[in-house]
Amino acid sequence: VSGQLNVETHACALSDVYTFGPTFRAENSHTGRHLAEFWMIEPEICFADLTDDINLAEDYLKYCVKFALERCADDLEFFENSPHGEIGLRDRLKNVLDNPFVRLTYTEAIEILQKAVTEYGVKFEEDPVWGMDLPSEHERYLCEKVYKKPVVLTDYPKDIKAFYMKLNDDQKTVAAADILVPKIGEIIGGSQREHRMDVLKQRCIEMNLDPRQVWWYLDLRRYGTVPHAGFGLGFERLILFITGLQNIRDVIPFPRYPQNAEF
Numbered sequence: 525v526s527g528q529l530n531v532e533t534h535a536c537a538l539s540d541v542y543t544f545g546p547t548f549r550a551e552n553s554h555t556g557r558h559l560a561e562f563w564m565i566e567p568e569i570c571f572a573d574l575t576d577d578i579n580l581a582e583d584y585l586k587y588c589v590k591f592a593l594e595r596c597a598d599d600l601e602f603f604e605n606s607p608h609g610e611i612g613l614r615d616r617l618k619n620v621l622d623n624p625f626v627r628l629t630y631t632e633a634i635e636i637l638q639k640a641v642t643e644y645g646v647k648f649e650e651d652p653v654w655g656m657d658l659p660s661e662h663e664r665y666l667c668e669k670v671y672k673k674p675v676v677l678t679d680y681p682k683d684i685k686a687f688y689m690k691l692n693d694d695q696k697t698v699a700a701a702d703i704l705v706p707k708i709g710e711i712i713g714g715s716q717r718e719h720r721m722d723v724l725k726q727r728c729i730e731m732n733l734d735p736r737q738v739w740w741y742l743d744l745r746r747y748g749t750v751p752h753a754g755f756g757l758g759f760e761r762l763i764l765f766i767t768g769l770q771n772i773r774d775v776i777p778f779p780r781y782p783q784n785a786e787f
Contacts, residue, residue: 528566529741535568535752536744542567552782556771561780568754574699574716577753578676581703581712582625589620592766603767610768625674633677637662657684663709675704687727689715708765714755721745
């Protein structure tokens, strides 16, 4: 739950907008990358397709990393040289700035992962199969072992993505993009939004969502709209990525996760 859908109402009036606020996850996730409550930065841009969205997300992530390297050099040196710090932290961050992000489709990524299993004997906890929601081990293998830099995956199967993502012409995938980075895996998720009202209604039905529950969202398309897109960057994952810490619970003052909300 976040302000993403709501901020589309503002985007239709103001063109380029963003929201930054608390976000809530209902999944029972107990990993070093997940919280039940965290903060999300979510731009929404009009007159934009998926490529525009990816370009903005890559530029934004690089801007944040460059800012940290330039303005927080002493802090990063401390994190890297402390007993529990990450060796090579600053080099990892500089690698983000020095290279364009690799871009490939979800289907291409699955083929690379399957080849790693069949030809190179790589062992995964889950075998890569088209249609699965990629676990962290697959995401990190792509950006840490194969390309050794950030990777952008696009065109995911429609069944594992949200109803509001634009349906591609193949009727099987949606115009979605996730940015994967070494150490973390997914750090940004975004998409071009479905601007065709009839298609959006059908996607709601396919995802077992009553269109009447999002009538106001559908209504934004009733008299026509413009192509628009957006993404979400988890603030705590950004801090985790830049500091090199191991657990996301260490980068938020009062971590809330399943069965723990004491404060």
